[in-house]
């Protein structure tokens with residue numbers, strides 16, 4: 779397995795994004811696309827991970843691992859952490875594993891193939907950083923599980939909140955109208971929502 783090398787990582791991610799964007803452009807069915815976060819958002823996630831030094835990280839929606847790679851990149855100087863990335867699709871999770879291996883980051887992440895709803899409803903852990911990037915129509919079902927997975931200082935980031943504002947407005951209101959959180963929408967990539975838990 780290759781060891782991590784920053785310049786190899788950066789060129790690998792560039793090539794992966796390009797190849798998967800070309801693949802996506804040929805898919806008629808949206809669900810067959812890999813739908814990576816925008817490169818700007820990926821870098822932002824890495825920066826948040828580096829700044830906040832989370833001990834526990836949950837990503838919902840691995841796809842083939844573009845955002846996973848960048849979260850792992852942002853975490854790489856930390857001695858200890860637990861990073862779980864979930865996807866319902868086994869073949870995508872396997873592709874993500876390959877990309878993590880190719881960049882020397884496969885030990886940084888636990889890839890789990892599971893429905894996010896099932897995971898969240900049986901989860902008893904608190905995560906310092908949660909990144910949500912799956913099927914927006916189901917986000918509303920995740921609310922209880924997400925509140926339980928967050929505590930004071932935890933950060934929730936959600937992608938596509940400007941590009942698909944109408945699809946996530948009801949879900950986001952559950953956080954913006956909850957006085958335990960301070961929330962912002964950031965004009966980064968397709969729009970990132972950030973909720974920081976301030977009260978138990």
Ligand SMILES: C[S@@+](CC[C@H](N)C(=O)[O-])C[C@H]1O[C@@H](n2cnc3c(N)ncnc32)[C@H](O)[C@@H]1O
Nearest residue numbers: 813814815839841844845865866893894911912
């Ligand atoms: C937009 S893509 C994620 C892109 C990824 N974050 C990236 O930047 O590379 C959404 C992913 O969510 C996964 N997904 C959809 N519904 C899910 C569910 N109920 N539980 C877990 N994963 C799910 C899909 O299989 C898909 O790979």
